[in-house]
Amino acid sequence: MSSLLRLATAGSVDDGKSTLVGRLLYDTKSVLADQLEAVQRASVDRGLSTPDLSLLVDGLRSEREQGITIDVAYRYFATPNRSFVLADTPGHVQYTRNTVTGASTAQLAVLLVDARTGVVEQTRRHAAVLALLGVPRLVLAVNKIDLLDYDEGAFSVIAKEFTAHAASLGYAAGSVLAVPVSALHGDNVASRSDRTPWYSGPTLLEHLERVPVAPDPDGDPFRLPVQYVIRPRTAEHPDYRGYAGQVAAGTIRPGDRVVVLPQGLPTTVRRVDTADGPLDEAGPGSSVTVLLDDDIDIARGDLIASADRPPVLTDELTAAVCWLSSTPLRAGAKVLVKHGARTVQAFVDELVSRFDEQGLSVVDRPDSLELNEIGSVRLRLSEPVPVDDYATSPRTGGFLVIEPRDGDTLAAGMVGDRFSTIGAVPS
Structure with missing residues (x-):
């Protein structure tokens, strides 16, 4: 079992996500005393008899005033x-782009309803x-x-509906768990509730502690x-030439x-x-500087990869994109790909x-992609880039689509046929 779990939270506005995250922090004693005192004072000012735990996580003034989460915040x-590293993502539809960002590295996601x-x-x-x-x-x-x-019956109906929907998206039964909770009162969050005797599964925290996290395959x-x-180019290192970055996948060793x-x-x-000295081996997530036997002209943006299993070098991409701009995407658009x-x-x-x-179907050749719509596009690039299929390597199979004029992020892209992966059937 991994000692670290990266998770993300998601849910609609007013589903109580901020309260749930605050409850997790509170029940795991991850809140400083002065933070809790500030929340207690703010809660009293609002006329509440118990602390409003959502105030522990809605840190922006605009979030507190509107009662919604706007930005992605990482909680530890x-x-x-x-x-745990928790990416607390927004629930409002207009902030879907932030949800994509927060969930991009998650090993598990908690969806609230x-x-x-x-x-x-x-x-x-x-x-x-x-x-x-x-x-x-x-x-x-x-x-x-x-x-x-x-009510057990209400919970069972919701759990059954969602499990069926998740199965249609490609999730096996063992990878989805439904838990009845009250973030306000703490039922089944960190402590088992005697008010749900009909529920025999783990609490949310028990599940987060026990769920197996598959390591990156060797x-x-x-x-x-x-x-x-x-x-x-110092007297001590006159000929030093290293290439620094974070290992995106696989392992690297001298030789x-x-x-x-x-x-x-x-x-x-x-x-x-590394900053602490040379390594015999470095795996995914390691920040390293690689020195090579040959003097090759290498620049920022290049990729060092396994010689026996290199990525595809291509100037054409077919990829799924989650469109994040209010300006619709149409064929013929000129963009930047990062x-x-x-x-x-x-x-x-x-x-x-x-x-x-919603219907888990695919519409062929749409006229456009609107805000928050997901589609498959074909892109022609000005120069070849080395890419993997997203299912093989998310770090080298993912990219951003950017507006050339102002640098705004337009879409998150994933190389390959992602719709078949999630079980969609063309309509």
Whole structure:
């Protein structure tokens, strides 16, 4: 079992997500005394008899005033069994882009629904986005169950509906768990509730502590996007030339054969350096500086990859995109594609299809993609870039679509046929 779990939260506005996250922080004793005192004072000022735990996480003034989460915030907490990095993402439909950002590295996502309304349009949209991003496990937190007097029947209907929807998106039964909770009162969040004797599953925190997190497979091909070229040119290091970045996939060792892309030049790893000294081996997430046997002209944005399993070098991409701009996407648009540390000009050749996340169907050749719609597009790039299928390597299979004039992010893209992955059937 991994000692660290990366998770994201998602849910519609007013489902109580901020209260749930605040409850997790409070119950795991991850709140400083002065923070709790400030929340208690603010709660009294609002005429509340108990602390409003949502105030622990809605840090922006605009969030507090509107009562909604706007930005992605990362929360860190731990129990004796595991450490957690939680991406608290917005629920409002206009902030879907932030949900995509927060969930992009998650190993598990907690989706909230209000027990009174059940699975709604935004729930299905979030589930589809999570499936596209390849988040492997889902928890459905059926919140505010106290407002239905802890009714087992209502919970069962919601859990059954969502489990069926998740299965249609490609989630196996064992990768989805539904939990009845009351974030306000703490039922089944960190402590088991005696008000739901009919529920025999784990509490939310128990599940987060115990859920297995598959490590990156040892067989993944090595990928290192170059962020910096290090050449100190000092008397102590006159000939030092290293290529720094974070290992995106696979492992690297001195003596490994690699290829530098897009140049396509093969070479051998001479040394793997870190701030603490050289390593015999570095895996995914490690920040390293790689020294090579050959003097190759390498720049920021290049990719160092396994020589025996290199990525595809291509100037044409077919990919799924989650459109995040209020300006619709149409064929013929000129955009920028940011892949790793490299940004290239691109042309939208074709809108191949649009995914209907509500009906789980695919509409062929749509005229446009509107805000928050998901579709498959074909892009022509101004120069070749080395890419993997997103299902193989999310770090080198993901990219951003950017507006050339002002640098705004227009879409999150995933290389490959993602709709077949999530089980959609063309209509």
